[in-house]
Amino acid sequence: MTEALLQIKDLRVYYHVDAGAVRAVDGVSFNLEAGIKLGLVGESGSGKSTMALALMRMIKAPGKIESGQMILDGVDLLQLSEEKMRQTKLMKLSMIPQGAMNSLNPVMRIDKQMMDGLEDHNSLLSKEELTARIQELLTAVDLDPKVAKMYPHELSGGMKQRVCVAMAISMEPDLIIADEPTSALDVVIQRQVMAMINRLQEKLGLALILIGHDMGLMAQSVDRLAVMYAGRMMEIADTKVIFGNPLHPYTQLLISSLPVLENKGVFSGIPGVTPSLLTPPPGCVFHTRCPKARDVCRERIPVFTEVETGRWVACHLITA
Amino acid sequence: MRIPLSYVLKRIGFLLMVMWTAATINFILPHLSPKDPVAEQVQQKISSGGLSAESAQEMQEALRTLYGLDKPLWQQYVKYLWNTFRFDLGRSIYSYPREVMDIIGQTIWWTVGFGGTATVLAFVIGTVLGALVGWSKAPKFLSALIPPLAMFSAVPSFILALVLIYFMSFKLQQWTGGAFYFPLRGGYSSETIINIADLNFWKDVIWHSILPALSMLLVSTGGWALGMRAMMVTVEGADYITFAEAKGLKNRRVFFRYALRNCMLPQITSLAMQLGTIVTSATLVESMFSYPGIGNRLGTAISQFDYYTMYGIIFFLVMGIAVATFIVDMIYPFLDPRISYGS
Numbered sequence: 001m002t003e004a005l006l007q008i009k010d011l012r013v014y015y016h017v018d019a020g021a022v023r024a025v026d027g028v029s030f031n032l033e034a035g036i037k038l039g040l041v042g043e044s045g046s047g048k049s050t051m052a053l054a055l056m057r058m059i060k061a062p063g064k065i066e067s068g069q070m071i072l073d074g075v076d077l078l079q080l081s082e083e084k085m086r087q088t089k090l091m092k093l094s095m096i097p098q099g100a101m102n103s104l105n106p107v108m109r110i111d112k113q114m115m116d117g118l119e120d121h122n123s124l125l126s127k128e129e130l131t132a133r134i135q136e137l138l139t140a141v142d143l144d145p146k147v148a149k150m151y152p153h154e155l156s157g158g159m160k161q162r163v164c165v166a167m168a169i170s171m172e173p174d175l176i177i178a179d180e181p182t183s184a185l186d187v188v189i190q191r192q193v194m195a196m197i198n199r200l201q202e203k204l205g206l207a208l209i210l211i212g213h214d215m216g217l218m219a220q221s222v223d224r225l226a227v228m229y230a231g232r233m234m235e236i237a238d239t240k241v242i243f244g245n246p247l248h249p250y251t252q253l254l255i256s257s258l259p260v261l262e263n264k265g266v267f268s269g270i271p272g273v274t275p276s277l278l279t280p281p282p283g284c285v286f287h288t289r290c291p292k293a294r295d296v297c298r299e300r301i302p303v304f305t306e307v308e309t310g311r312w313v314a315c316h317l318i319t320a
Numbered sequence: 321m322r323i324p325l326s327y328v329l330k331r332i333g334f335l336l337m338v339m340w341t342a343a344t345i346n347f348i349l350p351h352l353s354p355k356d357p358v359a360e361q362v363q364q365k366i367s368s369g370g371l372s373a374e375s376a377q378e379m380q381e382a383l384r385t386l387y388g389l390d391k392p393l394w395q396q397y398v399k400y401l402w403n404t405f406r407f408d409l410g411r412s413i414y415s416y417p418r419e420v421m422d423i424i425g426q427t428i429w430w431t432v433g434f435g436g437t438a439t440v441l442a443f444v445i446g447t448v449l450g451a452l453v454g455w456s457k458a459p460k461f462l463s464a465l466i467p468p469l470a471m472f473s474a475v476p477s478f479i480l481a482l483v484l485i486y487f488m489s490f491k492l493q494q495w496t497g498g499a500f501y502f503p504l505r506g507g508y509s510s511e512t513i514i515n516i517a518d519l520n521f522w523k524d525v526i527w528h529s530i531l532p533a534l535s536m537l538l539v540s541t542g543g544w545a546l547g548m549r550a551m552m553v554t555v556e557g558a559d560y561i562t563f564a565e566a567k568g569l570k571n572r573r574v575f576f577r578y579a580l581r582n583c584m585l586p587q588i589t590s591l592a593m594q595l596g597t598i599v600t601s602a603t604l605v606e607s608m609f610s611y612p613g614i615g616n617r618l619g620t621a622i623s624q625f626d627y628y629t630m631y632g633i634i635f636f637l638v639m640g641i642a643v644a645t646f647i648v649d650m651i652y653p654f655l656d657p658r659i660s661y662g663s
């Protein structure tokens with residue numbers, strides 16, 4: 001059996017605020033195979049962005065990675081020195097930012113910013129080769145190579161996001177994390193940028209973690225789907241499988257709350273509120289809103305278990 | 321990114337407007353004053369002795385003719401404007417017949433010398449310290465600098481000047497038995513001959529400028545540092561810093577090319593403005609040290625009712641600020657690509 005490209009093991013990330021520790025990511029484990037697109041969904045505040053930042057080791061105070069392992073290509077990222085981690089970024093692991101509007105340095109030309117990334121990763125290319133590479137990258141994201149000599153303020157939001165994607169793939173990493181990469185763009189541009197990311201992902205054979213809260217949009221583009229709730233992983237499986245037969249009551253509710261064509265306009269939502277991450281309820285974090293909760297759900301935390309090959313779920317009803 | 325000619329012309333026109341306004345106000349003010357500058361001077365001459373009431377009357381008339389004060393007001397005004405635009409600011413009444421431009425020319429370099437050096441040094445030191453203190457990846461011990469910087473920035477420079485005079489000059493003289501202490505006053509020793517080709521003269525000048533410069537430097541360093549720190553903290557939270565980090569850029573590069581570079585824009589504007597207002601900020605320090613600079617000279621002119629010198633210097637100061645603003649406007653598009661004038 002080959003090792004998965006990425007193995008997250010029992011990852012915990014807490015934000016230490018005055019009131020106590022906000023358990024934004026609380027014991028998350030999952031694997032991701034090379035070249036696979038994984039969608040990470042969950043309500044706002046469920047810890048998705050924290051997951052993404054933790055993977056980049058960019059959690060800022062008051063946040064802290066408490067424990068766990070993040071093994072990328074056989075190397076635990078949490079054990080790397082600062083410098084080794086810096087080198088890993090862009091070479092093996094890239095991020096596409098959420099706020100494309102302000103993610104580029106306003107006082108620097110696009111080509112210079114792209115070159116910075118290449119230069120700081122010991123790219124052995126000469127000046128001419130670097131210029132050619134930048135042109136090639138810009139073309140790959142459907143931009144006019146003339147963009148190289150422009151400043152960020154001369155580009156539209158969609159163009160800026162394309163530039164960010166070009167930077168993210170510039171050292172051909174194995175894994176890209178995109179945290180709601182199109183949420184700041186308008187709908188038409190969103191589609192185009194998503195299509196472009198998908199095309200590049202296939203062409204370069206990258207693994208992609210795509211974060212979003214729109215289940216419907218996800219369903220169309222990812223291979224596997226991971227569902228997070230209140231800092232914990234609820235279920236993970238192939239997209240088709242999960243949509244065909246969701247196991248976890250939370251996933252079931254999420255899917256049934258999707259507006260479908262036949263009864264459009266009816267958006268049921270999920271009753272109840274998300275629990276506080278400062279003092280999560282005992283047992284399963286979802287039991288407070290779960291229609292099928294039993295006594296055991298209030299007492300013991302369900303173990304995230306592989307119930308079929310490639311299909312994991314954390315629910316007493318399934319694993320008992 | 322280039323500046324269109326029409327904008328430059330517009331800006332120069334504006335500069336001339338400022339000049340005209342300042343000149344006009346300078347012209348009107350003495351006329352509004354209940355005191356007659358000429359009579360005032362003659363009075364002073366009488367009280368300082370040796371002038372009879374008769375010859376005083378004669379002198380007053382002579383001076384009026386000399387300054388053209390016997391002409392109709394509009395003629396005086398036109399003449400005044402014309403002279404001002406040729407940078408002929410008239411002659412001092414008190415030390416007649418010295419030209420005001422000549423007085424300015426002789427005193428301004430002292431101020432530009434010590435004040436300019438202090439301002440630029442304070443800018444460099446303060447900006448670097450502030451940037452480091454504000455940068456979360458910089459060594460932690462640097463944050464110990466914040467309280468002293470904040471303290472210095474809150475103390476007025478003339479108070480600091482008093483403290484420095486007391487300890488570095490007066491007390492140091494006592495402690496070392498007169499062997500080593502900083503000069504108390506003046507721009508150079510009385511026995512030194514002013515000769516700009518002589519190295520000893522320069523040594524003496526620098527020696528004398530240390531305390532005045534230090535009083536300005538310590539105060540404004542704190543200001544620069546605190547401003548820079550605040551800016552750095554804001555910029556560090558910006559998306560482009562996060563993304564630069566996500567790209568795995570070297571810390572040095574993120575610090576200099578991404579964070580510092582963006583903080584520098586407002587800092588450079590303030591630097592140009594401070595250089596334009598050096599005289600104003602140096603005035604009190606110069607008086608504390610009886611420094612032969614233009615600020616001190618302005619104080620003297622005011623106490624002597626020497627209107628022409630006074631308004632001449634003030635006009636010069638206004639022009640300094642106007643020109644500094646003009647320069648900032650002209651260089652800004654080159655510092656910040658987002659700024660462009662016209663299409």
Ligand SMILES: Nc1ncnc2c1ncn2[C@@H]1O[C@H](COP(=O)(O)OP(=O)(O)O)[C@@H](O)[C@H]1O
Pocket residue numbers: 015017022024042043044045046047048049050051061062063277
């Ligand atoms: N800097 C921070 N300080 C304190 N709490 C934070 C911070 N960032 C995020 N959190 C908390 O962590 C939880 C997860 O946030 P986040 O990862 O942004 O969720 P998502 O991306 O799924 O919306 C939220 O409850 C949020 O309030």
Ligand SMILES: [Mg+2]
Pocket residue numbers: 048049050
């Ligand atoms: Mg988020």
